[in-house]
Amino acid sequence: MKRWFVTGTDTEVGKTVASCALLQAAARAGWRTAGYKPVASGSRMTSEGVRNGDALALQRHSTLTLDYAQVNPLAFLEPTSPHIVSSEEGRPIEFSQLSAGLRVLEQQADWVLVEGAGGWFTPLSERRYFSDWVVEEQLPVILVVGIKLGCINHALLTAAAVQSAGLRLAGWVANNVQQPGRRHAEYLATLRERLPAPMLGEIPWLTDPAVPGDRWLDLTLLDA
Ligand SMILES: Nc1ncnc2c1ncn2[C@@H]1O[C@H](COP(=O)(O)OP(=O)(O)OP(=O)(O)O)[C@@H](O)[C@H]1O
Ligand SMILES: C[C@H](N)[C@H](N)CCCCCC(=O)O
Numbered sequence: 001m002k003r004w005f006v007t008g009t010d011t012e013v014g015k016t017v018a019s020c021a022l023l024q025a026a027a028r029a030g031w032r033t034a035g036y037k038p039v040a041s042g043s044r045m046t047s048e049g050v051r052n053g054d055a056l057a058l059q060r061h062s063t064l065t066l067d068y069a070q071v072n073p074l075a076f077l078e079p080t081s082p083h084i085v086s087s088e089e090g091r092p093i094e095f096s097q098l099s100a101g102l103r104v105l106e107q108q109a110d111w112v113l114v115e116g117a118g119g120w121f122t123p124l125s126e127r128r129y130f131s132d133w134v135v136e137e138q139l140p141v142i143l144v145v146g147i148k149l150g151c152i153n154h155a156l157l158t159a160a161a162v163q164s165a166g167l168r169l170a171g172w173v174a175n176n177v178q179q180p181g182r183r184h185a186e187y188l189a190t191l192r193e194r195l196p197a198p199m200l201g202e203i204p205w206l207t208d209p210a211v212p213g214d215r216w217l218d219l220t221l222l223d224a
């Protein structure tokens with residue numbers, strides 16, 4: 001049974017794109033996979049209920065056939081920090097609910113990927129952060145680095161926070177959210193040298209990010 005928590009250097013750095021690529025790679029390696037987006041903000045109302053794009057993508061890229069509510073138990077419409085909409089709507093985000101959803105997936109899948117919301121310290125309530133739940137669950141962490149100026153600092157801060165929480169940073173993914181610039185090679189070299197975990201691979205700058213490749217990432221490095 002493998003479980004991973006995917007965080008990012010920020011919101012919009014490609015956690016979902018990388019998560020779909022990770023799920024594809026795990027499927028190719030023969031695992032029974034499930035994606036989980038316990039808390040999503042930034043959703044739309046459909047005839048079937050509130051739906052979030054990240055959760056739909058994870059649902060599509062899981063090998064198991066999962067109901068939407070299994071992939072995403074808590075969806076908020078407004079694209080803002082979860083603690084803000086949660087408080088405004090009077091719908092508290094309970095860690096017990098997030099964990100119960102994870103337990104259900106663990107019964108069916110043997111490779112479960114959990115995507116956070118935003119970066120490592122996204123608040124879920126007045127007092128608690130998404131990272132507090134990850135600590136409670138003791139999930140190893142995969143960090144998605146959106147390659148652009150500023151990402152070195154964000155990546156190192158996130159890695160330091162993961163480690164000071166006592167969690168394992170299992171690997172990181174270089175995601176080209178922009179066309180690679182002049183110093184691309186230097187950024188990657190710096191990240192490889194200073195991040196305390198293996199680079200699982202690099203996702204190219206894509207014309208269609210909805211179609212992940214299953215050969216960009218080396219999952220065997222996660223257990224190194
Ligand atoms: N490698 C890539 N090439 C081109 N576009 C990309 C790439 N990775 C991500 N994008 C685009 O950047 C945007 C943000 O990506 P994504 O939704 O995966 O980020 P995220 O970190 O999951 O954000 P959130 O915090 O909302 O969950 C999307 O529009 C996505 O299509
Ligand atoms: C709406 C966005 N795409 C994410 N779902 C939530 C991002 C929360 C960020 C919180 C913060 O660090 O300011």
Ligand SMILES: [Mg+2]
Nearest residue numbers: 015016054115
């Ligand atoms: Mg996402």
